[in-house]
Amino acid sequence: MRIGVIGGGAWGTALAQVAARGGKAVTLWAREDDVVAAINDTHENSLFLRGVQLSDTIRATGDLAALNDCDAILVVAPAQHVRAVLTAADTGAIPLVLCAKGIEAGTRMLVGEVAREAAPHAPIAVLSGPTFAHEVAAGQPTAVTLACADTALRDALSARLASPAFRPYASSDVVGAEIGGAVKNVLAIACGVVEGAGLGLNARAALIARGFAEMTRFGLAKGARAETLAGLSGLGDLVLTCSSTNSRNFSLGVGLGQGIAAEGLLANRQTVAEGAHTAPVLRDAAEAIGVDMPVVAAVCDLLAGADVREIVSRLLSRPLRAEV
Ligand SMILES: NC(=O)c1ccc[n+]([C@@H]2O[C@H](COP(=O)([O-])OP(=O)(O)OC[C@H]3O[C@@H](n4cnc5c(N)ncnc54)[C@H](O)[C@@H]3O)[C@@H](O)[C@H]2O)c1
Numbered sequence: 347m348r349i350g351v352i353g354g355g356a357w358g359t360a361l362a363q364v365a366a367r368g369g370k371a372v373t374l375w376a377r378e379d380d381v382v383a384a385i386n387d388t389h390e391n392s393l394f395l396r397g398v399q400l401s402d403t404i405r406a407t408g409d410l411a412a413l414n415d416c417d418a419i420l421v422v423a424p425a426q427h428v429r430a431v432l433t434a435a436d437t438g439a440i441p442l443v444l445c446a447k448g449i450e451a452g453t454r455m456l457v458g459e460v461a462r463e464a465a466p467h468a469p470i471a472v473l474s475g476p477t478f479a480h481e482v483a484a485g486q487p488t489a490v491t492l493a494c495a496d497t498a499l500r501d502a503l504s505a506r507l508a509s510p511a512f513r514p515y516a517s518s519d520v521v522g523a524e525i526g527g528a529v530k531n532v533l534a535i536a537c538g539v540v541e542g543a544g545l546g547l548n549a550r551a552a553l554i555a556r557g558f559a560e561m562t563r564f565g566l567a568k569g570a571r572a573e574t575l576a577g578l579s580g581l582g583d584l585v586l587t588c589s590s591t592n593s594r595n596f597s598l599g600v601g602l603g604q605g606i607a608a609e610g611l612l613a614n615r616q617t618v619a620e621g622a623h624t625a626p627v628l629r630d631a632a633e634a635i636g637v638d639m640p641v642v643a644a645v646c647d648l649l650a651g652a653d654v655r656e657i658v659s660r661l662l663s664r665p666l667r668a669e670v
């Protein structure tokens with residue numbers, strides 16, 4: 347199975363490295379000419395994944411047409427750009443493995459729904475889970491959810507990508523795998539706020555648990571399965587992203603918690619904090635179907651400039667209620 351990758355950010359590059367293990371050829375499309383040149387000339391993506399020596403069987407290209415002879419393509423552009431790159435790539439019926447975590451602004455579509463519109467003939471799979479790119483690229487042990495309705499395709503993809511250090515767990519719940527990854531980014535911002543505002547570890551644990559309740563309410567309403575949300579792509583990724591400043595979303599929240607305005611934190615950044623884009627879309631999508639997501643709403647208000655103490659006091663003064 348010849349693998350192509352769309353997206354030369356940290357995660358696309360790390361996944362190219364996963365796919366290239368054992369000396370297999372991988373074609374990686376990157377948007378930036380200097381990323382293409384750096385990968386081909388020095389086998390390092392010095393812009394997005396500095397310090398990782400990449401396999402010399404990874405060939406980078408700036409030409410999307412170079413992916414047309416692949417047997418499967420990992421789509422690793424940020425969620426807000428997936429539609430544009432898939433439309434431009436025009437890869438026909440080549441299976442797409444969606445690896446971005448987010449919801450498209452404007453349409454409120456999950457990345458899978460976007461891909462079905464932009465590439466209507468392509469079989470769709472989703473790869474998601476607790477995966478810091480640097481650790482994956484360094485070969486540290488990692489497990490992910492690989493969701494696809496077509497079991498033969500799913501098994502072929504799993505066999506192609508698996509190694510002792512990279513374990514895909516199979517699922518048929520594509521929507522569930524997507525929702526976990528999209529929602530956890532917003533909740534990670536909230537946990538970062540708790541850290542930045544010095545509210546303590548009890549508060550962070552409470553937020554992870556109550557955030558997971560929000561993820562579950564929204565996911566079930568959208569047709570996800572509870573066990574997917576409690577698995578690697580949901581709770582697993584939530585715990586990872588809410589625990590470390592290695593997370594861009596958590597780090598953004600730390601800044602907000604310290605009272606720094608979102609505008610400044612988000613200006614001129616090269617790396618993506620998906621939760622900032624997903625938060626308002628998720629809040630609106632939840633409101634539209636009557637799902638209560640107070641932590642997500644609080645993150646939206648903080649991103650819009652609300653005062654941290656006011657938002658914390660609003661959350662803590664909500665009426666007491668049953669846990670479940
Ligand atoms: N970095 C990780 O550890 C990690 C792990 C799992 C999933 N993800 C997800 O992977 C996706 C990509 O994130 P990343 O970390 O690889 O990115 P990154 O932050 O390392 O780099 C930003 C990426 O955005 C791309 N980009 C910027 N403007 C663009 C445009 N107009 N059109 C197309 N692409 C554009 C850049 O080319 C670059 O590839 C995100 O959805 C992210 O949530 C990331």
Ligand SMILES: O=P(O)(O)OC[C@H](O)CO
Nearest residue numbers: 475476477478593594595
């Ligand atoms: O750095 P973040 O917050 O985008 O998180 C990266 C991955 O999604 C963690 O699984």
